[in-house]
Amino acid sequence: MDRYNKITNKNNREIVLLRAFPCIWGKCSFCDYIDDNGRDEDELNKLNKEVLDNITGEFGVLEVINSGSCFEIPKETMNYIKKIVDEKKIKLLFFESHWCYRNRLDEIKNFFNIPIIFKIGVETFDYDFRNNFLNKNAKFKDAKEVAEKFQSVCLMVGIKGQTKDMIRKDIEILLENFKYGTINVFVDNTTSIKRDEELVQWFRKEYSYLDDHPTIEVLYHNTDFGVGD
Known part of the structure; x- marks a missing residue:
């Protein structure tokens, strides 16, 4: 599995995919990503340090x-990230966190003491679809609640059960409330959630301008950042 890459098409940065302890929620209906989790702390730290040793600092920006969530990364690995950040003169970090950790983000900010962009996978701002179908357990009512804590949101499009209106509204909310965003086009995996190919093709045509x-x-694929499998 690829765990290090350089992103150079926009928001130039280095990115690493680390292994961590099990996701605190781990019940999202569409996600089999958590299979990358582990419980052997020594094994996790060993792999993570090997991945982090690839970082050059050439952009001054790192996404982990x-x-x-970043809170599930082992403490020894977090200390190693801090060492790399200091040595390579990283000026900006990207981390991701579940909604349930929203009141602990300052712990990460204070530890690194550099600007951090926190990303959150909301998948959709439609409350019912997010919590009752995707089972995200992110029970905020309004995007402004999210924007108070997070600077970037991850949306998901192309799922059977979604509608064009839902996607239109989600992207409108993203553009109005957040500087950064990631839109993941759903790819069939081992879960029972299925891709809506017609909706995907509509999205590609309707929102092609977002590529720029x-x-x-x-x-358009879950490995487009150059990490993962």
């Missing part, structure tokens, strides 16, 4: 992702 948006990234 894992199959869950400087801070919105559209992932």
Whole structure:
């Protein structure tokens, strides 16, 4: 599995996919990403350090992702990230977190003491679809609640059961409330959630202009950041 890459088409940065302890929620109906989690702390730290040793610092920006939230990354690995950040003169970090950790984000900010863009996978701003169908357990009512804590949101499009109106509204909310965003086009996996090919093709045509948006990234496949499998 590829766990290190350089992103150079927009928002130039290095990105690493680390292994962490099990996701605190781990019940999203569409997600089999959590299979990358582990419980052997020594094994996780060993692999993570090997991945982090690839970082050059050439962009001064680093994104760290894992199959869950940054709070599930082992402490020894977090200390190693801090060491790399200091040595390579990283000026900006991207981390991802579940909604349930929203009141702990300052712990990460204070630990690294550099600007951090926190990403959150909301998948959709439609409350019912997000929580009752996708089972996200992110029970905010309004995008402004999210924007108070997070600077970037991840949306998901192309799922059977979604509608064009839902997607239109989601993208409108994203563009109005957040500087950064990632839109993931759903790819069938081992879960029972299925891709809606007609909806995907409509989205590709309707929102092709987002490919040129400087801070919105559209992932047509879940490995488009160059990490994962």
